[in-house]
Amino acid sequence: MVSASQPAPGDDKFGVYRSNAADLLWAEWEDLSAVFHRPSGETHILDALSAELLSILTQTPCDAAEAGRRLAERCGDGDGGRWTERAAVILNSLRQMGLIREDVVAGGRWP
Amino acid sequence: MSGWPRQRLAFGLGPFDIALSTDCPELLSQWRYFYDGLPQAGDGIHDFHLSVLRPLSHRRWFRPQAVFRLNRYSPFEPFPRHQAFPLLEWGINWVVASRAHDHLLLHSAALERTGKALILPALPGSGKSTLCAALALRGWRLLSDEFGMLHGQSGEVRPLPKAVVLKNASIDIIRRFEPGARIGPLFPGTRKGTVAHLATAAGCLARHREPAEPGWVVFPQYQAGVDTRLEPLPKGAAFVRLANNSFNYRLKEAEGFVALRDLIRRSDCYTLQFDSLTHAVTALDSLLP
Numbered sequence: 001m002v003s004a005s006q007p008a009p010g011d012d013k014f015g016v017y018r019s020n021a022a023d024l025l026w027a028e029w030e031d032l033s034a035v036f037h038r039p040s041g042e043t044h045i046l047d048a049l050s051a052e053l054l055s056i057l058t059q060t061p062c063d064a065a066e067a068g069r070r071l072a073e074r075c076g077d078g079d080g081g082r083w084t085e086r087a088a089v090i091l092n093s094l095r096q097m098g099l100i101r102e103d104v105v106a107g108g109r110w111p
Numbered sequence: 112m113s114g115w116p117r118q119r120l121a122f123g124l125g126p127f128d129i130a131l132s133t134d135c136p137e138l139l140s141q142w143r144y145f146y147d148g149l150p151q152a153g154d155g156i157h158d159f160h161l162s163v164l165r166p167l168s169h170r171r172w173f174r175p176q177a178v179f180r181l182n183r184y185s186p187f188e189p190f191p192r193h194q195a196f197p198l199l200e201w202g203i204n205w206v207v208a209s210r211a212h213d214h215l216l217l218h219s220a221a222l223e224r225t226g227k228a229l230i231l232p233a234l235p236g237s238g239k240s241t242l243c244a245a246l247a248l249r250g251w252r253l254l255s256d257e258f259g260m261l262h263g264q265s266g267e268v269r270p271l272p273k274a275v276v277l278k279n280a281s282i283d284i285i286r287r288f289e290p291g292a293r294i295g296p297l298f299p300g301t302r303k304g305t306v307a308h309l310a311t312a313a314g315c316l317a318r319h320r321e322p323a324e325p326g327w328v329v330f331p332q333y334q335a336g337v338d339t340r341l342e343p344l345p346k347g348a349a350f351v352r353l354a355n356n357s358f359n360y361r362l363k364e365a366e367g368f369v370a371l372r373d374l375i376r377r378s379d380c381y382t383l384q385f386d387s388l389t390h391a392v393t394a395l396d397s398l399l400p
Contacts, residue, residue, distance in 0.1 A: 025365055025368055025369065025372075027350060027368070027371075027372040027375070029345065029346040029347040029350070029375075030345060030346070030347070031345035031346070031347040031348060032345075032347035032348070032351075033347070034347070034350055034351070034354075034368075034372070036364075036365055036368035038364075038365055041361065041364050043354060043360075043368060045347075045351060
């Protein structure tokens with residue numbers, strides 16, 4: 001189930017997701033990535049897409065649509081639009097793990 | 112008065128200096144059988160002050176018991192006095208697992224050859240100790256039967272070369288594997304059944320402070336009737352399994368994560384299923400350059 005905030009028609013509020021690179025320690029291997037989250041002391045195991053998206057968010061905050069576009073770009077897929085929903089699922093999962101923060105802002109689409 | 116004066120030993124064991132006092136004479140003689148090769152520690156500061164003493168009650172004489180203590184704290188119920196040596200061995204394990212947090216502690220055997228450490232993490236029943244004993248009898252240097260001790264800053268695997276604890280059927284398996292093996296007395300009726308201890312080779316005791324570089328992480332699993340198979344294990348999977356196998360990974364927080372990550376980066380990782388000790392040793396020898 002997707003619960004990450006996305007702008008609905010007529011709704012000018014949307015979620016901006018961010019992560020603090022200094023909070024994270026990374027271990028990356030071919031089969032999976034592990035991330036240690038300093039504030040919680042938890043280690044999280046991530047698949048390749050989740051790790052990629054988390055890495056994106058440590059560099060620049062963005063909304064779900066932009067996250068989808070960047071994910072598509074990194075995966076070499078020109079059609080970023082169809083990645084939005086997939087990105088939203090991953091964002092929700094990362095948010096539940098406490099690895100990213102969602103700020104709901106008003107005023108149209110990011111940026 | 113007990114009739115047996117309290118004796119005091121001070122010895123180095125791996126990275127630790129330990130002071131031990133006991134009034135159980137059989138414990139002293141067994142200690143000397145297994146650990147005479149360990150260097151004496153000085154009278155200075157000791158990391159742990161241990162004792163194995165007879166209780167101050169009627170159980171001093173009637174069904175006599177022995178009590179293990181770290182300083183004045185006793186983590187276990189008293190053992191029958193004739194089990195004083197296994198009590199001390201388990202007591203030292205408890206002390207290391209609960210206090211030695213300068214290290215990331217993996218529940219694993221560890222051995223060394225060509226300067227590189229072979230770490231054998233495993234759950235009880237996997238055949239870890241039996242395999243460890245077999246390797247130690249075939250030219251691998253015993254680092255530890257119970258702990259993979261990773262020093263956080265250097266990433267080295269440090270020794271704690273206590274005698275290998277053999278349980279139940281493993282005792283005869285090792286006797287058959289190496290008839291000349293120095294195995295101490297049988298201790299029947301312990302909480303883990305009958306146990307006996309394989310003495311650590313004098314050369315390993317002499318090198319008890321000498322660490323090894325990470326080399327291999329192998330998850331062994333004994334299973335009757337299977338062919339011996341040593342297969343590569345993806346490093347991410349090895350990381351997850353080792354994190355779950357550690358005594359103090361969560362306690363070590365970021366330092367534990369980094370130590371484990373570096374261990375995996377520097378090691379080749381495998382699973383090993385085996386039925387025959389001889390074949391398992393051959394498979395692990397094949398890792399050597």
